[in-house]
Amino acid sequence: MRRVTTPFLSRRGRVGLSVHFSVAFASLAGVVQLVLAVQPGAPLKGVRTLTSVIALSGLWAIWRSMPRYSAERQFKQSGFSVVVRVGDLFAERADLVVGFTDTFDTSIERGDIVSPRSVQGQLLSKVFRGDVTTLDSSLLASLRDAPTVAVESESSKPRGKRVRYPIGAVAAIAHEGRRYYCVAYSRLGNDLVAKSSVDYLWRGLGNLWTAVAAHGHLDPVAIPIIGSDLAKVSSLGREGLLKMILLSFVAESRVNLISRQLTVVIAPGDADDVNMLEVQAFLDTL
Structure with a gap:
């Protein structure tokens, strides 16, 4: 069963509600006091x-603490920004990061590889x-200078590719005007x-940012939440x-500028x- 996140029930959600309520209550109470000081007979x-x-303060606090579908921060001194949003990775107007295994298998014919x-x-x-x-062909061309760590035999791995690359290997490929960074983060x-x-x-991730800085x-x-699907961490x-x-x-960006903007895309589901x-x-603490 999926766990549904309820922001108001989290510790930070409760603190946020309390802070927004307190600020609104203090502001409204101050206005009331000011009006009574100027017009003592005001109703x-x-x-x-x-x-x-109390009601207005509560409504304000709830509105300010409502669940959002995006988060972002500008790192002005370092010259880059970070955006997190729900959406379709392939609809992003950006170069894309795609997670792969160490064999860089690609076949979806049976759905088991x-x-x-x-x-x-x-x-x-x-x-x-x-x-x-x-x-x-694009993957092989990008990986031509990459070291290999093993070559499986046909008997040990009857299906799929048999050449293994190091974990963290990145194939930077270009196709139809966009770059795709294929990073091996699983075996x-x-x-x-x-x-x-x-x-x-x-x-x-460390090797990925190096590749993006070199080619991008x-x-x-734009990157999905890699490690969350079939090759789960x-x-x-x-x-x-x-x-x-x-x-x-x-x-990494504080040491070496990688990209003007990173977008982390969360699938709607x-x-x-x-x-x-x-x-x-x-993000605000980084």
Whole structure:
């Protein structure tokens, strides 16, 4: 069963409600006191006025604390911005990040090597229009100078690709005027089950930003919450993975400018798993 995030019930949500209520109540009470000081006979005394002030303060607090579907922050000194929003990754006007396994498998034919519903599967179907040969050629061309760590035998891995690249390997490919950064953050077992970890993901993110800085010309980049789908990093939920991506990008960008804007795109079906109030507060601390 999916956990629905209720911002008002979280600790930060309760604190936010309290703060907004207190500010509104103090402001309205101040206005009432000012009016009574200027016009002592004004009809602003009694329980009705107090009830009205409390009600208006409560409505203001709820409105200010309502769930949002985006969060953002401008890092003016460093010259970049970060946006987090719910939407379609492939609709973004930016270069895209796509998660891969260490074998850079691409086949979605049976759905057991690469799931058609994964971002990787959508890259093949939406961008390359099912042309797996062109996608494979682009990946191989980008990885031609990358080291390999193993080559599986046909008996050990009967299906799919058999050359293994290091975790964190990045293939930067261009197609129809846009760049795609294909980062290997998980290992595909010979049983065709992908597994990842916090260490794998952190290593992949570090290499990813290096590749973006080298190839991206500071162009906008969009990334999904990698590590949350089939190759799950089990110790972190979607919100934790999102914060990890943000922390990695901002930390690296303070040392070396990578992109003028990073957009982290949350799939609509995953929106309930991310509390945007928490994300905004986290961004504000970076």
